[in-house]
Amino acid sequence: QVRWVESGGGSVQAGGSLRLSCAASGLTYSGYCLSWFRQAPGKEYEEIGFIGDNGHATVADSVKDRFSISRDNAKKSLYLQMDSVQPEDTAMYYCVSVRTGGWCGGLRRDQYKIWGKGTQVTVSS
Numbered sequence: 213q214v215r216w217v218e219s220g221g222g223s224v225q226a227g228g229s230l231r232l233s234c235a236a237s238g239l240t241y242s243g244y245c246l247s248w249f250r251q252a253p254g255k256e257y258e259e260i261g262f263i264g265d266n267g268h269a270t271v272a273d274s275v276k277d278r279f280s281i282s283r284d285n286a287k288k289s290l291y292l293q294m295d296s297v298q299p300e301d302t303a304m305y306y307c308v309s310v311r312t313g314g315w316c317g318g319l320r321r322d323q324y325k326i327w328g329k330g331t332q333v334t335v336s337s
Contacts, residue, residue, distance in 0.1 A: 215239075216290075216307045221331030228335075229295045234307035234328060236288040245316035246283060246290045247324060250303035250333075257321050260292065260305075265314030275301075297335045304330040 216239075220232040232248070247262035261271035261281045269281040280293045290307050308324040 216309065216326060216328035218305065218307055218328045218331040221305060221333045223334045223336065224297055226298055226335055226337050228297055229293070230297060230333060232292040232294065232305055232307075232331060232333070234290040234292075236290075236309075239288065239309070239326070241285065241288040243311055243314050244309045245312045245314070245319060245324075246307065246309050247316070247319070248281060248290070248292045249306045249308055249321065249324075250301075251306075252300070252303040255303075258303075259321065262316040262319070263290070264312075264316035270317065294333070297333070299335045299337050302333060302335050304332050306330045 215237050216234050218234050224230055242265055245262055245264055248260040249257050251257045261269055263269040263281050263283050271279055278296045282291045307328045309326045310324045
């Protein structure tokens with residue numbers, strides 16, 4: 213069974229850093245577009261960014277100065293580095309993927325087929 217397992221969430225003060233990790237289980241890993249989404253209480257899902265097989269990551273303008281996405285193919289893992297976090301970053305964070313042959317870009321949320329259960333990030337002021 214294919215699944216993602218997220219880790220690294222928790223509580224942090226504003227201005228701090230967190231690194232979220234996502235490990236693939238039962239997934240061939242290559243040939244997939246990998247992405248991070250988040251959902252704050254009472255709000256819609258927001259795509260933070262994505263990364264394809266080539267390792268090139270695209271991060272949303274709203275967080276690109278503070279967040280970065282990377283992957284480790286050998287470990288079948290996906291990472292989200294969050295720096296200078298703010299209270300508005302409080303949300304449940306999800307790693308998601310879809311088999312695309314390895315390319316990424318222009319995908320809707322409903323096109324991502326494999327979702328992790330999420331990890332909670334809470335930022336206090």
